[in-house]
Amino acid sequence: MSDVAHEANVSQATVSLVLNDVDGSGISQSTKDRVRVVAARMGYRPNAVARSLKLQRSDTIGFVSDQITTTPYAFGLVQGAHDAVRSFGRHLLISNVEHPGDVPRKVAEEMAVVELLERRVDGIIFASRFHRTLDVPSALNEVPSVLLDVAAVDHSLASIVPDEYTAAKNVCQLLLDVGHTQVVHLSTPHETPSVTMRRRGFVDAMTEAGLADSAVTIMGSGDSTPEGYITALEVLSAPSHPTAIFCHNDEMAWGVYQAAAEVGLVVPDDLSVVGFKNVSLVAPMLRPGLTTVELPHYGMARWAVSYLVEGRTDPVQEVVECPIVVRDSVIPPGLTGQLTRNQENR
Amino acid sequence: MSDVAHEANVSQATVSLVLNDVDGSGISQSTKDRVRVVAARMGYRPNAVARSLKLQRSDTIGFVSDQITTTPYAFGLVQGAHDAVRSFGRHLLISNVEHPGDVPRKVAEEMAVVELLERRVDGIIFASRFHRTLDVPSALNEVPSVLLDVAAVDHSLASIVPDEYTAAKNVCQLLLDVGHTQVVHLSTPHETPSVTMRRRGFVDAMTEAGLADSAVTIMGSGDSTPEGYITALEVLSAPSHPTAIFCHNDEMAWGVYQAAAEVGLVVPDDLSVVGFKNVSLVAPMLRPGLTTVELPHYGMARWAVSYLVEGRTDPVQEVVECPIVVRDSVIPPGLTGQLTRNQENR
DNA sequence: CATGAATTCTAATTCGTATTAGCAATTGAC
DNA sequence: GTCAATTGCTAATACGAATTAGAATTCATG
Structure with a gap:
């Protein structure tokens, strides 16, 4: 950005203001054009990491699951989450907890959530391959979260489950x-x-x-x-x-x-x-x-993403209808x- | 980190040195212990975003595909990539290009890659649901990349395909x-x-x-x-x-x-x-x-991740054997x- | 021509961490 | 008791962007 600024004979601040289209910035049209042209010519590509650091927001949602990415069963969940996230211009950080190996499942889940928190995801979707009751990682409370197909023992987090x-x-x-x-x-x-x-x-x-x-x-x-x-x-x-x-x-x-x-x-x-x-x-x-009965995984995941992107934090317990096919x-x-x-x- | 430093009566630099176990830092054992205790007590959690900015490395690998996350067919690819990435302490940023909608596939693919580059992924895996020949996004050349199940028209990038x-x-x-x-x-x-x-x-x-x-x-x-x-x-x-x-x-x-x-x-x-x-x-x-014949998707994806994590950049064309089941x-x-x-x- | 207002831009700071040069205190050697 | 070496730590800076207070210039008005 500094390089662009230098090349366009303006300050780095101006480049930032122009490229982010900040209104009320009072940059003249001619300067705006010049900056945009120079940025394009130089192939300037913003650094999302720096941006995240400054804005305290990563535009990334974490997706923790048990076997979803891993099995052909509930891929509708990942698919819905992925598509929804992309449509909001965000990205998905997927963490599948499956082979507990030497660590117990609970610990592995907690670790997965903590790792996502370290990466400063803006929200977490905690999903299960099938509808089940779980004692959910406590770290989920540190960031907006939604439980997908998971009935938590306590109801402090938002959740969405099918009406089976x-x-x-x-x-x-x-x-x-x-x-x-x-x-x-x-x-x-x-x-x-x-x-x-x-x-x-x-x-x-x-x-x-x-x-x-x-x-x-x-x-x-x-x-x-x-x-x-x-x-x-x-x-x-x-x-x-x-x-x-x-x-x-x-x-x-x-x-x-x-x-x-x-x-x-x-x-x-x-x-x-x-x-x-x-x-x-x-x-x-x-x-x-x-x-058969359709489990509306795709739509459920989309709902979960919307919930997070809208900035909601209320602990709704959504129960969705399952159409018969x-x-x-x-x-x-x-x-x-x-x-x-x-x-x-x- | 500053809070921890203040609480432990040391500088932020010291906290960083201690928590990263930098050898040759010459911090006394007593100070180390104190810092660690304070950090744990305060629930200090490192900020991976800031870390990435400083280190110019995100510990994240991008995964671009056509329909993989979306269909139950080639989930072995995502699964292998995910597991491998996790085993190296990295994360996976998934970008599925499927519904080109109004933009042509080529453009959508290029955009997906560029978005990953903006997030400063350390490498990109470009995968296809099935083995096919593609004119691959040119932005892939800006970061170490591997083609998975994709035969590129030119052979400047590393690739791995099954010997069908x-x-x-x-x-x-x-x-x-x-x-x-x-x-x-x-x-x-x-x-x-x-x-x-x-x-x-x-x-x-x-x-x-x-x-x-x-x-x-x-x-x-x-x-x-x-x-x-x-x-x-x-x-x-x-x-x-x-x-x-x-x-x-x-x-x-x-x-x-x-x-x-x-x-x-x-x-x-x-x-x-x-x-x-x-x-x-x-x-x-x-x-x-x-x-039937087993397509070793899981192993191929693991290979791709290893290639990237090892920091390789040579354009190998791997062809792997498919076992008969x-x-x-x-x-x-x-x-x-x-x-x-x-x-x-x- | 002076004054205020509007316009257009910039300098400086911040986000949270890693890292290096170097300072102060202690120890060791003679 | 002096100097050198060692130990243990810190100050300062950089990463790349966003943002704000305010500087410099131009314009309008009386």
């Missing part, structure tokens, strides 16, 4: 609406909010339909495709099998498709299936397309044979 | 080794290095096996699962169908599985299938598990009925 309970209830209702009465919930043996809320949504939907007794929840040994397959195989091999299955997630739903094919059942003719999460690599690729895996029970499978599945 | 040609040749060889002679390559109508190198690998493997005449490459209308399905359906419905299919990627291979099921063919009994990319959400989840989708042709499908597929 209502979503689960709604997809189940969708099954009930077309006439299913024998619905099984294929769940997974974890006790995160994600899991329990989906279970509760299922149970409540069934109960309200007067089907409390037939609301069967079955626990697989995990939440992946092969685990869904194995569990579904048992369920579907039994003499009387359900006419619909509500899966904890799309991956397990795929396992259900595989198990159904194995025992000669056709989806959706003999078995309706719904998933959860709308995994882009799975749900739309299955044949027939899987009806209807595809072709649900039809009324007992329609077997009435539809020619190959044709109606596009 | 050899990998393709090798998987095809694997099919030939077990006895297949009627092999079809299911490709996609793009002309990126990824696509052409896999095609060439296929053709060369076939030619070297004396099967040049039966080396059939079929182009789908795209590279996704449904597109693979549609194309495979045609291929497999023909009176005489191949005994093995080499797919451009895992997603298309899944489409082949679906098409096979549709026409009553069993994988691998009636049809062997190999994919490419080892997509974690697909290849291991298919039944039978898909034999053997699962259960390949067996010799003509074994139909000899294996009981349900049992051997785990």
Whole structure:
């Protein structure tokens, strides 16, 4: 900047005033033009580090997560945060806490936050790959922060989570609406909010339909495709099998498709299936397309960024609706044979 | 730091010397202890921005990509870069160029790089979601840079790409080794290095096996699962169908599985299938598990980071080997009925 | 022509740290 | 008791920009 100033025969202050378009600076148009031309000619490029130091603001947001950058699951979160941040002219500093290695997770998380604070981020988004309850790093209180998909034990920080309970209830209702009465919930043996809320949504939907007794929840040994397959195989091999299955997630739903094919059942003719999460690599690729619940990760992350950029600090607890994505895996029970499978599945 | 200095009755310089453990500084042990205690008690946290300004080094690496952060495909690249960077005590500034919107891609890329330069990153990794040839932003020359999965038109920058040609040749060889002679390559109508190198690998493997005449490459209308399905359906419905299919990627291979099921063919009994990319959400989840090629994205990204951290600037053109991941989708042709499908597929 | 007002610019300071030259006090040697 | 060497610390400066108080010049007015 000094070089530009010298070359344009003005002071460094003038260059700063011109390039930042400070109004009320009273620089004559001719000087402004001259400075701009010289700066362009010399290829002047502002030093954001110096700028940050002076302004006490880095135009950078920290993003701490567990496995998000690392897995193909919740990349909508990073994507939303990244896009939103860029649209505000800021940048994203990502810190993934995954391999705790020798240090316990809690310590690793705290360290990640502290490192971001040292870099003077203007705010921090603390995200989880799935909705869970956490004892959140205390250093988060030193800067505006938002919890993404994380239910904190105390509610002193703003947070945004999906309404998985209502979503689960709604997809189940969708099954009930077309006439299913024998619905099984294929769940997974974890006790995160994600899991329990989906279970509760299922149970409540069934109960309200007067089907409390037939609301069967079955626990697989995990939440992946092969685990869904194995569990579904048992369920579907039994003499009387359900006419619909509500899966904890799309991956397990795929396992259900595989198990159904194995025992000669056709989806959706003999078995309706719904998933959860709308995994882009799975749900739309299955044949027939899987009806599922969309977790609005992208929008949630955008909201989190907006919250920080707007300078808010109030501890709102946002709960967002999850839209149902209807595809072709649900039809009324007992329609077997009435539809020619190959044709109606596009 | 001044506050700490004042509280410990020393100068700011002393605090700096102590906290940075400068050797040869000649600070007495007692003073060191005192300073450290005071700093800890006051919760002193260094300002990385000021540090960067003074040291002319940000300990930050820029990561520019097209769709990586955004899609579940090549997340191994971000993951590797992130982990490597963290292990060196640095941070990653991610800039995804995707929605060019009103500005052309080239301009958007150049802008992304320039923004990173303004933030004084110590180096830039310029990555692509898939291996392709690009006219790379010229601003990359102003800072140490590595091209990841990008073949630049000129070779002035270091780059690292997978050896897709050899990998393709090798998987095809694997099919030939077990006895297949009627092999079809299911490709996609793009002309990126990824696509052409896999095609060439296929053709060369076939030619070297004396099967040049039966080396059939079929182009789908795209590279996704449904597109693979549609194309495979045609291929497999023909009176005489191949005994093995080499797919451009895992997603298309899944489409082949679906098409096979549709026409009553069993994988691998009636049809062997190999994919490419080892997509974690697909290849291991298919039944039978898909034999495919692993693109070593994680390791490539780590290499790129190491290159930058080591301060290298030589324009190496690294080409890395892609391991084959053997699962259960390949067996010799003509074994139909000899294996009981349900049992051997785990 | 003097005075005040407006215009146009600059000098000086600041942000928080790293680093070097050098000062003061202590110790050692004779 | 003197000088040199050593120990232990500090003052001062720089990094690159933003910002403010005010200087220098021009203009308008009576």
